[in-house]
Amino acid sequence: MVPWGGFMETSGDLVLGVDVGGTKTAYGYVDGSGKCLGSGVMATDSQFPVGHFFRRLHENAAALLSSLGPGHALAGIGFAAPDANYFTGTIESPANLKWDFVDITGEMGRYCAVPIATTNDANAVAIGEMLFGAAKGMRDFIAITLGTGVGSGVVVNGEVVYGADGMAGELGHLPVTTHSGRECGCGLLGCLETYASATGMTRTATELMATRRAPSALRSIPFDQLTSKLLFEHARKGDALALEAFAITGRILGSKLADMVLFTRPEAIILFGGLAGAGELIFNPTRQAMDENLPKAFKGKVALLPSGVMGTEAAILGAGALIWNELRKRGGSTVPFRGVEPTI
Amino acid sequence: MVPWGGFMETSGDLVLGVDVGGTKTAYGYVDGSGKCLGSGVMATDSQFPVGHFFRRLHENAAALLSSLGPGHALAGIGFAAPDANYFTGTIESPANLKWDFVDITGEMGRYCAVPIATTNDANAVAIGEMLFGAAKGMRDFIAITLGTGVGSGVVVNGEVVYGADGMAGELGHLPVTTHSGRECGCGLLGCLETYASATGMTRTATELMATRRAPSALRSIPFDQLTSKLLFEHARKGDALALEAFAITGRILGSKLADMVLFTRPEAIILFGGLAGAGELIFNPTRQAMDENLPKAFKGKVALLPSGVMGTEAAILGAGALIWNELRKRGGSTVPFRGVEPTI
Numbered sequence: 001m002v003p004w005g006g007f008m009e010t011s012g013d014l015v016l017g018v019d020v021g022g023t024k025t026a027y028g029y030v031d032g033s034g035k036c037l038g039s040g041v042m043a044t045d046s047q048f049p050v051g052h053f054f055r056r057l058h059e060n061a062a063a064l065l066s067s068l069g070p071g072h073a074l075a076g077i078g079f080a081a082p083d084a085n086y087f088t089g090t091i092e093s094p095a096n097l098k099w100d101f102v103d104i105t106g107e108m109g110r111y112c113a114v115p116i117a118t119t120n121d122a123n124a125v126a127i128g129e130m131l132f133g134a135a136k137g138m139r140d141f142i143a144i145t146l147g148t149g150v151g152s153g154v155v156v157n158g159e160v161v162y163g164a165d166g167m168a169g170e171l172g173h174l175p176v177t178t179h180s181g182r183e184c185g186c187g188l189l190g191c192l193e194t195y196a197s198a199t200g201m202t203r204t205a206t207e208l209m210a211t212r213r214a215p216s217a218l219r220s221i222p223f224d225q226l227t228s229k230l231l232f233e234h235a236r237k238g239d240a241l242a243l244e245a246f247a248i249t250g251r252i253l254g255s256k257l258a259d260m261v262l263f264t265r266p267e268a269i270i271l272f273g274g275l276a277g278a279g280e281l282i283f284n285p286t287r288q289a290m291d292e293n294l295p296k297a298f299k300g301k302v303a304l305l306p307s308g309v310m311g312t313e314a315a316i317l318g319a320g321a322l323i324w325n326e327l328r329k330r331g332g333s334t335v336p337f338r339g340v341e342p343t344i
Numbered sequence: 345m346v347p348w349g350g351f352m353e354t355s356g357d358l359v360l361g362v363d364v365g366g367t368k369t370a371y372g373y374v375d376g377s378g379k380c381l382g383s384g385v386m387a388t389d390s391q392f393p394v395g396h397f398f399r400r401l402h403e404n405a406a407a408l409l410s411s412l413g414p415g416h417a418l419a420g421i422g423f424a425a426p427d428a429n430y431f432t433g434t435i436e437s438p439a440n441l442k443w444d445f446v447d448i449t450g451e452m453g454r455y456c457a458v459p460i461a462t463t464n465d466a467n468a469v470a471i472g473e474m475l476f477g478a479a480k481g482m483r484d485f486i487a488i489t490l491g492t493g494v495g496s497g498v499v500v501n502g503e504v505v506y507g508a509d510g511m512a513g514e515l516g517h518l519p520v521t522t523h524s525g526r527e528c529g530c531g532l533l534g535c536l537e538t539y540a541s542a543t544g545m546t547r548t549a550t551e552l553m554a555t556r557r558a559p560s561a562l563r564s565i566p567f568d569q570l571t572s573k574l575l576f577e578h579a580r581k582g583d584a585l586a587l588e589a590f591a592i593t594g595r596i597l598g599s600k601l602a603d604m605v606l607f608t609r610p611e612a613i614i615l616f617g618g619l620a621g622a623g624e625l626i627f628n629p630t631r632q633a634m635d636e637n638l639p640k641a642f643k644g645k646v647a648l649l650p651s652g653v654m655g656t657e658a659a660i661l662g663a664g665a666l667i668w669n670e671l672r673k674r675g676g677s678t679v680p681f682r683g684v685e686p687t688i
Contacts, residue, residue, distance in 0.1 A: 139508075140507050140508045154608075156500050156501075156503075157500075157501075157505075161500050161607075162609075163608050163609025163610065164483075164484045164610060164611040164645075165609060165645070166609075167609050167641060167642070168484075168606075168607065168608050168609035169606075169608075169609075170606045170639065170642070171606055171607065173606055173639050174606060175599070175603070178521055178599070179599075179636075186639035186640065186641075187640050188637070188638075188639055255519070255522070259518055262512075262514045262518060263498065263505075263513065263515065263604075263607050264498075264507050264513075264607075265506075265508055265512035265513075265514075267508040292523075293519065293532070294532075295514065295517050295531060295532055296530065296531050297511060297530075298511070298514075
């Protein structure tokens with residue numbers, strides 16, 4: 001394997017941010033100001049051996065770097081992936097990938113001699129917000145990702161909370177009341193994720209079809225075709241069930257955000273992901289429920305903010321921010337870390 | 345005012361730890377290994393102006409220092425007090441003191457030119473455990489105090505989590521299911537504190553008298569004379585209601601400890617205070633419920649430990665550990681900090 005242009009540099013002006021998803025992987029080059037200079041998407045194809053993935057990623061990213069013209073050099077690579085562990089640079093038993101175990105640092109390190117850092121999606125989002133988004137300048141905040149699941153990145157004193165084994169910040173599995181009721185992918189019942197994720201909201205809308213008598217266009221859509229996007233469209237048209245689904249989702253989310261405030265007393269909680277794009281439909285009930293569920297000394301003190309890095313490149317920016325943050329912490333990009341011992 | 349012996353030293357072998365309580369204040373001298381060389385107790389008497397309190401504390405502590413013999417010098421003073429704020433060194437609207445506002449750093453600073461640090465009881469307990477107790481060598485753990493209330497000190501990366509305004513870590517106000525049911529002193533309903541504190545357990549025992557038909561010696565004790573100590577004594581004798589009160593309290597506590605594990609994935613959770621002294625009566629159901637309420641990836645990974653600084657001097661050790669920790673962070677005791685500008 002031959003490292004591609006720039007990857008042998010010990011300092012550089014760009015980082016590669018890689019967001020590994022269940023079906024697609026997005027990658028792109030991010031400069032120190034959070035600008036994405038170029039990006040691409042490839043199939044993850046986790047049915048093939050993991051080595052294939054990293055070879056294709058290498059080829060695609062190298063071609064993309066060349067296309068950006070001369071004068072660029074790579075400072076490091078950041079990976080955001082579900083179930084990824086910051087301490088080990090690995091993914092273990094990922095829920096949505098067919099690989100059992102992925103040694104990201106080792107696999108990628110075959111192709112380059114730059115620092116590599118890895119963490120889960122939500123932590124990458126949090127660092128993206130801190131460096132380039134809504135949490136710029138904040139030292140204590142929490143990022144909540146509302147997607148197919150509910151993820152969280154908790155920042156305390158300017159550092160992501162990783163805990164004793166790198167797996168801290170799984171707030172999507174807080175119990176809404178008790179661990180009962182809706183089945184969650186984690187094996188428990190009634191987790192926040194079963195209510196406040198995009199799919200959670202469709203479960204709520206479906207329950208409402210059974211509970212309420214109000215007519216609704218949603219009643220003609222089968223469960224497996226119901227999406228949060230459809231709910232949003234119908235809510236904007238005034239559909240009563242869709243509106244109530246947003247209100248319930250916000251109330252439940254807000255009550256659990258209150259629990260989070262008691263924990264770290266953040267300056268702000270930032271909502272990221274598709275559902276957060278529904279604006280005040282979700283923010284209003286969430287903000288209200290958060291305050292209602294807090295002791296007096298905490299009420300009204302924590303801002304609830306939309307992401308500052310929304311858009312298709314947000315995930316790439318988060319992964320890029322992860323490695324920029326590591327490079328900054330270490331005072332430069334010349335020192336490989338976390339086991340990056342390239343075999344080239 | 346004349347500073348007392350040793351207080352003008354810029355380095356020293358002892359710190360003064362002060363635990364301010366609603367009725368009594370305990371103080372004592374703690375060396376760098378966590379040994380308490382001498383201690384005393386005085387009435388807090390918050391019905392008198394706050395200046396009286398600090399004058400008496402000064403006199404008592406100075407006399408105590410003299411009694412320890414020559415060769416000692418004071419390195420700093422640590423205060424643990426309810427509702428105390430680490431960032432400001434003050435107490436605002438304390439629940440169990442008659443003073444509205446106490447500028448601890450300013451008041452104490454009149455009498456001495458050593459560093460002074462202040463935090464709430466539970467944070468002081470956490471630092472005490474980290475330096476001298478069950479959390480020695482740990483960087484991620486949570487200390488839970490089970491007393492008349494439920495307090496918490498959260499440590500992440502070796503640092504107490506203070507949050508944006510110094511008030512983080514109020515886990516006694518997590519909702520047991522939702523904020524409904526039992527009235528809490530904070531203005532909300534159904535907080536953990538209303539179940540898992542010493543008084544919370546007596547509320548549970550009282551509810552059981554109404555729910556169950558089993559005979560119990562507890563039925564002859566009026567509510568306002570029921571204590572967790574009495575419940576412990578009767579549980580050890582096999583009283584069915586007392587035993588069930590412990591089981592319920594542990595189950596509820598454990599379910600909320602699971603929430604805390606999702607947040608910071610600590611190495612251990614440490615239980616401190618009277619209720620924790622009940623041993624396996626409380627630890628068994630707590631440990632079991634904690635594991636039952638965690639996703640698979642977290643089960644069995646977090647130790648549940650009794651305090652390592654139990655005893656009458658634990659509060660003084662915690663307050664002393666607070667200031668030792670500050671002195672260590674700053675690489676010595678020669679630099680006053682946090683606004684300690686003595687007026688002498």
